[in-house]
Amino acid sequence: QRFRFCGDLDCPDWVLAEISTLAKISSVKLKLICAQVLRDLLGEAIEYEKILKVTSDAKLESGDVKATIAVLSFILSSAAKHNVDSESLSSELQQLGLPKEHASGLCRSYEEKQSSLQDRLKACSLRLSRLGSVCWRVDYTLSSSELQDVNEPLVHLTFNVQDGERGRVAAVPMTLSADKFRVLLAELKQAQTLMNTLL
């Protein structure tokens, strides 16, 4: 059977198996754990002690606690990845055997944070390099060893390129004559116009 929140594929066996672990926790506690998992997915620090406090009353073993966090993490991030609305998610989770109360609590937390989750996932998407900053300087060459009167402007450009996620910034310096610089500027302006038509 295919599920939208799994990307129109079958639900993984381990998720199916852990749904019954989720049902063991009360729906109020599940909502609290959900809030913590959402914090982790959004890049804030997860407060593991709070989760342990909540689950210690429910008598879950440490393996079950980790499994609960893993399955919630999967459900929430996968639903955001495939842009599933909270009602469809709720009905699909109920089809998998999650009680109605638990599913609606989970989906209400999901709905609140859906767009932040998707923004965060977009920011984490594969990016090879990005431009950090550009520095420039305009000089005027008076004379050189080859020619006594040169009298030409010269542009120095330095692109500071950040490499992927690791963040090492490499400086790429170059010099351009006035004509070359005009060509570069014209081409970049054309590219910018094209980008604006898409936004």
Added chain:
Amino acid sequence: MLLVLSEEQKAHLGVLPRAGGAAVGELGRLAVELLRRGAAPRAWEAAARKLNIDVDTIQHGVEGLSYLLTESSKLMISEVDFQESVQVLGFSDELNQLLLQLYLDNRKEIRSILSELAPKLPSYHSLEWRLDVQLASRSLRQQIKPAVTLKLHLNQNEDQTAQVLQTDPSTLLHLIQQLEQALGEMKTNHCRRIVRNMK
């Protein structure tokens, strides 16, 4: 298969009968620690003081014992062969029994340490991907050119490297087809026969 010990190693192991029963246990423990974590000169000095033997003799004894254990574990020699190999050293039966016990107790662990020393190829860690569409370039506008960018993360001896690849969708489909064919090979009669015989 019998173990062959050089004259030097026999001399090193000669410390064992002089040291006495309890000391053999201590030296055995030091030998296994040498294999687990490498040289521990401070522990050897402490043992030397406790047993009233000089440090160099202790060191040689520990090294000789660890050689005995690694070679025996590497070749997976039987109890009988081990006892016959050790007979050559001319130790008492009690000492031979202690050595045999030391070998049998630690054989599995030593073999797992030895298996990690084999050279390894880079192994798969994770894969990030991105689907882009090229709409225009400096030389040509009004294009539609889809491309898949992949970042393959590899692990080699705790070193993480990343390889960036790019392909068009039809090559990607071909790649997927080839990989599925490779997986399908496991189900052929030829592979099944080999797997059955290996068990």
